Amino acid sequence: MPEKEKLYVGEQSLRFSQGVYITSAASVVGKKEGEGPLGTCFDMVCEDDKFGEDNWEQAESTLQKEALSLALGKAKLQPEDIRYLFAGDLLGQSIATSFGLIDFEIPLFGLYGACSTAGESMSLAAMCIGAGYAKTVAALTSSHFASAEKQFRFPLEYANQRPVSATWTVTGSGAFILSSRRSRLRITGITTGKIVDMGVKDSMNMGAAMAPAAANLIAQHLEDFKRAPEDYDRIITGDLGYVGQEILFDLLKKKKIDISNVHEDCGILIYDKEKQGTGSGGSGCGCSAVTLASHYLPMLEKGELKRILFIPTGALLSTVSFNEGQSVPGIAHGVVIEQEEC
Amino acid sequence: MPEKEKLYVGEQSLRFSQGVYITSAASVVGKKEGEGPLGTCFDMVCEDDKFGEDNWEQAESTLQKEALSLALGKAKLQPEDIRYLFAGDLLGQSIATSFGLIDFEIPLFGLYGACSTAGESMSLAAMCIGAGYAKTVAALTSSHFASAEKQFRFPLEYANQRPVSATWTVTGSGAFILSSRRSRLRITGITTGKIVDMGVKDSMNMGAAMAPAAANLIAQHLEDFKRAPEDYDRIITGDLGYVGQEILFDLLKKKKIDISNVHEDCGILIYDKEKQGTGSGGSGCGCSAVTLASHYLPMLEKGELKRILFIPTGALLSTVSFNEGQSVPGIAHGVVIEQEEC
Numbered sequence: 101m102p103e104k105e106k107l108y109v110g111e112q113s114l115r116f117s118q119g120v121y122i123t124s125a126a127s128v129v130g131k132k133e134g135e136g137p138l139g140t141c142f143d144m145v146c147e148d149d150k151f152g153e154d155n156w157e158q159a160e161s162t163l164q165k166e167a168l169s170l171a172l173g174k175a176k177l178q179p180e181d182i183r184y185l186f187a188g189d190l191l192g193q194s195i196a197t198s199f200g201l202i203d204f205e206i207p208l209f210g211l212y213g214a215c216s217t218a219g220e221s222m223s224l225a226a227m228c229i230g231a232g233y234a235k236t237v238a239a240l241t242s243s244h245f246a247s248a249e250k251q252f253r254f255p256l257e258y259a260n261q262r263p264v265s266a267t268w269t270v271t272g273s274g275a276f277i278l279s280s281r282r283s284r285l286r287i288t289g290i291t292t293g294k295i296v297d298m299g300v301k302d303s304m305n306m307g308a309a310m311a312p313a314a315a316n317l318i319a320q321h322l323e324d325f326k327r328a329p330e331d332y333d334r335i336i337t338g339d340l341g342y343v344g345q346e347i348l349f350d351l352l353k354k355k356k357i358d359i360s361n362v363h364e365d366c367g368i369l370i371y372d373k374e375k376q377g378t379g380s381g382g383s384g385c386g387c388s389a390v391t392l393a394s395h396y397l398p399m400l401e402k403g404e405l406k407r408i409l410f411i412p413t414g415a416l417l418s419t420v421s422f423n424e425g426q427s428v429p430g431i432a433h434g435v436v437i438e439q440e441e442c
Numbered sequence: 443m444p445e446k447e448k449l450y451v452g453e454q455s456l457r458f459s460q461g462v463y464i465t466s467a468a469s470v471v472g473k474k475e476g477e478g479p480l481g482t483c484f485d486m487v488c489e490d491d492k493f494g495e496d497n498w499e500q501a502e503s504t505l506q507k508e509a510l511s512l513a514l515g516k517a518k519l520q521p522e523d524i525r526y527l528f529a530g531d532l533l534g535q536s537i538a539t540s541f542g543l544i545d546f547e548i549p550l551f552g553l554y555g556a557c558s559t560a561g562e563s564m565s566l567a568a569m570c571i572g573a574g575y576a577k578t579v580a581a582l583t584s585s586h587f588a589s590a591e592k593q594f595r596f597p598l599e600y601a602n603q604r605p606v607s608a609t610w611t612v613t614g615s616g617a618f619i620l621s622s623r624r625s626r627l628r629i630t631g632i633t634t635g636k637i638v639d640m641g642v643k644d645s646m647n648m649g650a651a652m653a654p655a656a657a658n659l660i661a662q663h664l665e666d667f668k669r670a671p672e673d674y675d676r677i678i679t680g681d682l683g684y685v686g687q688e689i690l691f692d693l694l695k696k697k698k699i700d701i702s703n704v705h706e707d708c709g710i711l712i713y714d715k716e717k718q719g720t721g722s723g724g725s726g727c728g729c730s731a732v733t734l735a736s737h738y739l740p741m742l743e744k745g746e747l748k749r750i751l752f753i754p755t756g757a758l759l760s761t762v763s764f765n766e767g768q769s770v771p772g773i774a775h776g777v778v779i780e781q782e783e784c
Contacts, residue, residue: 107575112549114575155766192534193760194554198637202771207454207634209562212536212554220551231573233449233456292526292549295540418535424497429544
């Protein structure tokens, strides 16, 4: 099978010679995200951040349920048409995912990549379709401001202050149906990230912790595919925020790579920094997922963009690792999405 | 590509027509596991359960590091020969994995499947090799008694009592190098599990919580591959323990399936119940991984077994979901390993 050899690209990438397509995508967000610059783009904005549930974790599970249901509906598919789910969230033992996806009764690969999970889940889902292991699969992730604050920082009731470098966890879930059936959105390659630890120890500055992983991934991706930043209409990081973006540019300049003309960050796009008081920007698995689903994929479908590199970024910490004095390593996973001429 | 179609088997399974092989496996365990019935089989038994580290979480990271290093050594490979790692553990935000694997600098897919993670990681690793996405990858998981007690139950210093239905988290890590290069151990198929929730709410009886998922997986696997229990020399669950094993037999009898002649459970095998006071048996991601690596794979290599179905089982809970009154759903992932005639 000499054809197989072509799949390897460089050190960390795969090129999908067989068609891997995004059939549909859906985004569900909370009230604050609905009031932000992308407010009109989301499929569903819920005024009640508890989504009718008793607690924040169940609310996050409901986010996932709604997002997947919407994506299935758009693709005119039933749960039984989906062979695998690739999903994860930020909570300890991924409970938003476990309890959110029970009712679909679809074989599940549970993932943890912190806020890079949107990239990880799409990468594995694309690998699955590209290999012919399934005709249709789904990738989804979520985060919720209140469940994340409770998990990583302080319960909301404490009303604690936060530094300007802190990001604001997005309440949202993005779901993607991937298939071998041709559509206008094609996944043509992936670059899978390594853990990068630059010794950042400030859990209130996750942009700084994740920027080195994003910089390494972008440099390796361009080398693997032998491309320049200009070969992309956008290079989109997940949730580096304002602080992380600056560090990213600096790190890449040292490698003689300038992405400033094509770079955007979902964490910067999703909120209005001045009006919404969101510090360095949005974060969380949901941040990049809902921004891709609601903002970038429609632009690709319309032909306003031809090729993007989507790079969700994750900070690999827990309160235990933080309290034990460990650093905050980062990871990033890249997915190339192109407009397919139909 | 008509050949691709053959990969699908039934509702939840894949058959690997191209060769997927286990090149090497390694197991590292703590003192108590070293004193158990499999004590002489493990590659490394550490007398110090902190593995020379400052805390339990770092100790668990060191377990993973040692297991992967040993597996690489046995395969005569360097870290740079491994294209992807598929790894996870039980701790919130999978910190044992994140901090254990930094130094290898290998692209990582972080996973969370509770104690089913050994099956999930081997499944994804096998899919990756089967598709030709890599020549060599590694799958690994870990658990540590003390980090798990701290995470899920009570700090050890409380010296709290536990019911006999409770399992004992194995301190151990198992690592597996998978490759397209022929060896005596071949992975011929996988069956991927759905989340199964039977409403069990007792976190001290995880065998009962996971048995329904194992039963569903075994029934579906046999149907997908059109096989009977007798087609396997062993059907091996991860960590159902004595309590879960009985429930598994009962549930399968209702489906008119009797596996009692070929069933074994890693949680039952790894400790001497009477002498070691380990309740219902061993548990944790590490339990099934080290038992497979140290006990079953050598039996397959020697030809004492020809074909096994290995099914790590996971209980999808966190202290948050438990304290909020949620049930404990289960999940199980099956991997078929056969002796390859060389």
